[in-house]
Amino acid sequence: MREPLPSTAARIRVGPARLLGLWAVLATCAYGLLLMVPVVISMLLLSVMKLSLLTFLCPVAVIAASLFFLPFGFGNPYIARLVRPLIPPGAKDGFIAQLTLSPRIHSGLRALIEDADDVGWLSFTENELVFSGDSVQLTIPFEEIRELRSCSIGWRGLFLYGQQSVFCVSSLPEVKLFRFAERSSWLLPASRKTAGQLHKALKGELSR
Secondary structure (H helix, E strand, C coil): CCCCCCCCCCEEEECCCCCCCHHHHHHHHHHHHHHHHHHHHHHHHHCCCCCCHHHHHHHHHHHHHHHHCHHHHCCHHHHHHHHHHHCCCCCCCCEEEEEEEECCCCCHHHHHHCCCCEEEEEEECCCEEEEEECCEEEEEEHHHEEEEEEECCHHHHCCCCCCEEEEEECCCCCCCEEEEEECCCCCHHHHHHHHHHHHHHHHHHHHC
């Protein structure tokens, strides 16, 4: 078991977005449009092909390939580049992650097209979870974390994207839920693996 440490309350500070502004959000959406290009091309090719088994298999294969690159379509390469300056020098154990709060920080169109309230570097000290984000600075003692679970991000990720880690914090009742999801992967298998590692690491810290 973890040795008892001096109790400190969870701390959250929210400032203006410096990196993940509207233009950055639109840039992540552009990756999704890029992912749709092969699908559109395959549909156009169908219009000049004779009806056959190939005309059925071609779009199915293209859609399956696009799903394989689903994390790329979420703009993860761009997000990882944005977060890089937020990673402490020499840091190895941590995750490029998005944070979504309930209730949300953002609303309206911004919240509709991007489900992350912030992106940043998620790491663990001996007794705390630390999130160094673009606009959110968050420190949570492990003893304050309650009801940790893993769940899908839903239709946005077509129930295929890596799971998110969800929990509540006893000393921050104004925030009902904290949701963390990985944002570093380009490929679907890598996303699912990294999300599993994130949740396993957090669960392991809570059980120490």
